[in-house]
Amino acid sequence: MTFVSQIEPKSIEEALKDDKWVAAMHEGLHQFTRNYVWFLVPKSDQ
Amino acid sequence: MDANGFSENKLDESGVITRNKARLVAKGYNQEEGIDYSETFAPVARLEAIRLLLAFTCMSGFKLFQMDVKSAFLNGIINEEVYVEQPSGFEDHQHPNHLYKLKKALYGIKQAPRQWYERLSSFLLSNGYERGMTDKTFFIKKSNSKIILVQIYVDDIIFGATNDSLCEEFVAAMQGEFEMSMMGELSIFLGLQVKQSKDGIFLSQSKYCKEILKKFEMESCKEASTPMPSSCYMDADVAGKEVDQTKYRGFIGSLLYLTTSRPNIMFVVCLCVRFQTNPKESHLKAAKRILKYLKGTTNVGLWYPSHSPIHLIGYSDSDFCRV
Numbered sequence: 594m595t596f597v598s599q600i601e602p603k604s605i606e607e608a609l610k611d612d613k614w615v616a617a618m619h620e621g622l623h624q625f626t627r628n629y630v631w632f633l634v635p636k637s638d639q
Numbered sequence: 640m641d642a643n644g645f646s647e648n649k650l651d652e653s654g655v656i657t658r659n660k661a662r663l664v665a666k667g668y669n670q671e672e673g674i675d676y677s678e679t680f681a682p683v684a685r686l687e688a689i690r691l692l693l694a695f696t697c698m699s700g701f702k703l704f705q706m707d708v709k710s711a712f713l714n715g716i717i718n719e720e721v722y723v724e725q726p727s728g729f730e731d732h733q734h735p736n737h738l739y740k741l742k743k744a745l746y747g748i749k750q751a752p753r754q755w756y757e758r759l760s761s762f763l764l765s766n767g768y769e770r771g772m773t774d775k776t777f778f779i780k781k782s783n784s785k786i787i788l789v790q791i792y793v794d795d796i797i798f799g800a801t802n803d804s805l806c807e808e809f810v811a812a813m814q815g816e817f818e819m820s821m822m823g824e825l826s827i828f829l830g831l832q833v834k835q836s837k838d839g840i841f842l843s844q845s846k847y848c849k850e851i852l853k854k855f856e857m858e859s860c861k862e863a864s865t866p867m868p869s870s871c872y873m874d875a876d877v878a879g880k881e882v883d884q885t886k887y888r889g890f891i892g893s894l895l896y897l898t899t900s901r902p903n904i905m906f907v908v909c910l911c912v913r914f915q916t917n918p919k920e921s922h923l924k925a926a927k928r929i930l931k932y933l934k935g936t937t938n939v940g941l942w943y944p945s946h947s948p949i950h951l952i953g954y955s956d957s958d959f960c961r962v
Binding site: 605608609614616618619620621622624625627629630631634635636 | 709
């Protein structure tokens with residue numbers, strides 16, 4: 594509970610400067626990995 | 640092909656920030672029909688169905704539980720070829736120019752709600768549940784004299800059964816298939832406050848009611864004992880002074896949701912609804928009068944006494960007889 598950012602960033606640039614928000618975003622993306630949501634492909638593939 | 644943005648929001652609980660939550664949302668509005676998506680419809684339960692479920696379980700004397708699915712939409716399987724650019728700041732070091740190809744739905748993708756419903760409903764059907772004939776978000780499973788009822792509302796699920804073992808079995812099955820959270824007795828659902836006791840079920844929206852009063856700055860208004868004056872006459876009021884239509888519609892929308900636990904304001908709310916296209920001061924006054932009534936009756940709700948007999952009475956319009 595103590596590791597919570599008190600600000601709500603207005604842009605991605607602002608969010609990236611805040612460690613706690615970076616952690617939150619990583620957690621969000623981690624969900625994608627856990628759920629096999631997507632995988633990387635080279636652009637020429639389509 | 641989609642670009643994307645990061646959306647951030649924080650989870651407050653009585654005003655305290657408890658968690659920073661970030662969610663990647665795809666810019667689904669760039670999707671083209673026929674190429675990136677085809678069907679998008681997904682059924683959602685009606686509030687009447689929820690209320691009926693409360694009444695039925697109360698009569699049958701069993702308890703309702705709730706749970707929700709974490710990041711539900713990420714469980715939906717995408718059949719079309721959809722690509723998403725790498726979110727800025729989180730590019731893959733080795734392949735910064737690669738794209739993500741979607742296997743599952745992302746928030747913001749047009750077909751996300753439908754694919755989620757598809758995934759959940761086929762899971763339930765394959766586990767022996769039967770889908771409701773009219774309510775497609777209601778599922779039921781019978782074995783001998785035992786029965787379990789499951790009502791889904793996107794990622795929220797309410798369920799109850801004649802035997803605890805059926806509930807346990809359902810929870811285990813769901814946990815095996817999806818990441819679940821917030822399990823427990825049904826207490827708050829879509830802002831509806833549900834209090835279950837052995838004497839019955841109490842359904843109220845007092846928190847929501849207070850929010851409405853605050854939103855429309857009517858917190859300190861005078862209380863009225865009835866939702867409308869007894870000598871109320873309302874018409875188009877052509878000569879009346881116009882009021883902000885958006886605000887008026889906001890009033891009506893909020894009040895309509897409140898009718899879920901307050902059927903006694905249904906008549907007057909529906910009366911106000913009719914003047915939405917051209918609201919005048921007299922109409923706004925009538926809407927405000929409802930709020931004044933609510934001010935004095937914030938904690939009123941619906942009470943379903945246990946074990947009361949259920950008599951199903953159907954009404955239909957005479958048009959229904961027409962051949």
